[in-house]
Amino acid sequence: MAFASKNDSLTLHTDLYQINMMYTYFKMGLHEKNAVFECYFRNMPFDSGYAVFAGLEHIVSYLEQLKFDESDLEFLRQNENYDEDFIDYLRHFQFKCSVNSVVEGEIVFNNEPLLQVEGPLAQCQLIETAILNFVNFQTLVATKASRIKSAAEGDIVLEFGTRRAQEADAAIWGARAAYIAGFDATSNVRAGKLFDIPISGTHAHALVQTYQNDYEAFMAYAQTHHDCVFLVDTYNTLRSGVPSAIRVAKEMGDKINFQGVRIDSGDMAYISKKVRQQLDEAGFYDAKIFASNDLDEKTILNLKMQGAKIDAWGVGTKLITAFDQPALGAVYKIVSIEDQNGNMRDTLKLSSNAEKVSTPGKKQVWRITNNLKHEKSEGDWISVYDENPEKFNSLYMFHPKYTYINKIVEDFKARPLLQPIYESGQLVYTQPDIRQIREYAKQSLAALWEEYKRDLNPQEYPVDLSEKLYNHKMDLINQLREENNSKAMK
Numbered sequence: 073m074a075f076a077s078k079n080d081s082l083t084l085h086t087d088l089y090q091i092n093m094m095y096t097y098f099k100m101g102l103h104e105k106n107a108v109f110e111c112y113f114r115n116m117p118f119d120s121g122y123a124v125f126a127g128l129e130h131i132v133s134y135l136e137q138l139k140f141d142e143s144d145l146e147f148l149r150q151n152e153n154y155d156e157d158f159i160d161y162l163r164h165f166q167f168k169c170s171v172n173s174v175v176e177g178e179i180v181f182n183n184e185p186l187l188q189v190e191g192p193l194a195q196c197q198l199i200e201t202a203i204l205n206f207v208n209f210q211t212l213v214a215t216k217a218s219r220i221k222s223a224a225e226g227d228i229v230l231e232f233g234t235r236r237a238q239e240a241d242a243a244i245w246g247a248r249a250a251y252i253a254g255f256d257a258t259s260n261v262r263a264g265k266l267f268d269i270p271i272s273g274t275h276a277h278a279l280v281q282t283y284q285n286d287y288e289a290f291m292a293y294a295q296t297h298h299d300c301v302f303l304v305d306t307y308n309t310l311r312s313g314v315p316s317a318i319r320v321a322k323e324m325g326d327k328i329n330f331q332g333v334r335i336d337s338g339d340m341a342y343i344s345k346k347v348r349q350q351l352d353e354a355g356f357y358d359a360k361i362f363a364s365n366d367l368d369e370k371t372i373l374n375l376k377m378q379g380a381k382i383d384a385w386g387v388g389t390k391l392i393t394a395f396d397q398p399a400l401g402a403v404y405k406i407v408s409i410e411d412q413n414g415n416m417r418d419t420l421k422l423s424s425n426a427e428k429v430s431t432p433g434k435k436q437v438w439r440i441t442n443n444l445k446h447e448k449s450e451g452d453w454i455s456v457y458d459e460n461p462e463k464f465n466s467l468y469m470f471h472p473k474y475t476y477i478n479k480i481v482e483d484f485k486a487r488p489l490l491q492p493i494y495e496s497g498q499l500v501y502t503q504p505d506i507r508q509i510r511e512y513a514k515q516s517l518a519a520l521w522e523e524y525k526r527d528l529n530p531q532e533y534p535v536d537l538s539e540k541l542y543n544h545k546m547d548l549i550n551q552l553r554e555e556n557n558s559k560a561m562k
């Protein structure tokens with residue numbers, strides 16, 4: 073049967089091993105045990121000093137549709153040897169987990185929980201793959217987009233990536249992530265419709281090649297459009313493209329809104345300066361110069377350094393594919409599980425690599441700001457879930473690995489980053505409008521010192537553990553080591 077006629081949903085958008093584990097839990101009577109899983113990434117992408125969280129909207133739309141229909145069950149039945157009682161359990165599957173998450177647009181860092189799922193073990197397991205899929209890609213693209221927008225220093229930045237994206241979902245969710253992080257519009261019309269993002273478009277070389285003449289092509293476009301940006305580099309930017317654009321703009325006068333020209337090749341520093349000169353000499357001081365062609369934050373910064381006269385940047389491939397780092401590497405780990413007596417037992421994964429030793433237990437992340445001096449963030453403080461830093465007069469913050477790096481913060485404000493999204497399967501979170509999310513991302517970034525935001529070698533933002541959590545982690549490491557050693561001796 074062809075793809076188009078298949079009964080599709082995101083329920084089976086999971087790795088088979090999740091369903092295999094669900095089956096084991098089910099058969100062993102463990103599937104309803106309460107468990108807590110947390111999602112985080114270990115290293116900052118692009119050597120960036122910060123990341124921008126995105127993906128929650130897709131997670132919510134996925135969880136809202138999460139149920140196995142008969143075609144899903146039939147597929148599992150045909151492919152795996154699950155007993156019918158398990159198939160029947162899946163048939164009656166109803167999402168019952170609680171989910172806490174940082175909100176979209178939040179500035180986040182490595183090694184802090186971004187999203188937390190608590191509920192029946194089998195359910196927590198099923199949703200791991202989709203959650204990671206959405207968070208990994210969207211957070212990566214939002215982070216890249218934020219870096220590009222910062223490099224552009226307030227200029228207009230347009231998202232042009234669809235044609236080079238890793239398929240359709242990446243194109244539209246990437247366009248959304250880019251808009252959240254500060255891009256001004258997308259060229260993807262569907263993303264505009266689905267997510268209420270502004271759309272924007274100029275024209276391609278094909279139009280000019282169709283007429284085989286800059287002037288005729290621009291004139292035809294001008295006769296059929298009010299807002300006009302002419303692509304001037306098909307034949308010769310300075311000799312033909314720009315002069316033709318100017319001629320059409322003069323001849324059409326008020327009949328069009330001559331917004332400017334786009335250049336898509338060549339030495340963009342040199343050419344843009346010359347183009348600016350030509351436009352100014354013709355009296356088109358307000359006409360903008362758009363640039364595109366394999367741009368990213370590095371080229372934009374460099375072009376600015378060279379004094380390029382570019383007002384708007386079209387960015388495609390390197391944004392949408394997160395070209396220089398195509399994976400964020402976020403993971404989803406179990407941190408606590410109900411034992412035989414019904415008590416929660418915190419878990420930890422030991423590793424010879426210190427970075428990979430996980431932090432046990434259900435946690436909360438607090439963004440600490442100093443009340444008196446400024447509104448900037450002092451660092452993030454990860455606590456045991458029910459610990460409240462505001463009960464302290466001053467907060468002792470220390471590096472979780474190099475504990476001699478520490479400070480005491482007086483008169484601080486602590487804001488919990490993990491917010492309730494689902495409570496026992498019920499959606500309790502109202503997703504803000506996309507413009508609010510975008511504004512939130514802007515404010516969140518503004519609360520970060522410049523040292524963490526610079527493109528090259530940013531300072532490491534403090535992500536610390538509370539003393540209680542740190543001691544808990546150390547106790548558990550020692551306990552596990554002792555248990556393993558005594559087992560090995562036997």
Ligand SMILES: Nc1ncnc2c1ncn2[C@@H]1O[C@H](COP(=O)(O)OP(=O)(O)OP(=O)(O)O)[C@@H](O)[C@H]1O
Pocket residue numbers: 336337338339340341342364365366367371374375378
């Ligand atoms: N002045 C500049 N300084 C640094 N990088 C630049 C400058 N001008 C253009 N670039 C970048 O250099 C790269 C040039 O790529 P490429 O060789 O594909 O362009 P081109 O030959 O001008 O155009 P095309 O092959 O697409 O017709 C692009 O990534 C572009 O953004």
Ligand SMILES: O=P(O)(O)OC[C@H]1O[C@H](OP(=O)(O)OP(=O)(O)O)[C@H](O)[C@@H]1O
Pocket residue numbers: 232233235236275276277278336364365366367386387388389390
């Ligand atoms: O370079 P990116 O950052 O990916 O931005 C998108 C690119 O897509 C278009 O080129 P393409 O060669 O696909 O088509 P066109 O030049 O014929 O319009 C456009 O001119 C940009 O160069």
Ligand SMILES: O=C(O)c1cccnc1
Pocket residue numbers: 232233259272273274275334364386388
């Ligand atoms: O509108 C544009 O100029 C555009 C759109 C997609 C890709 N490249 C350019």
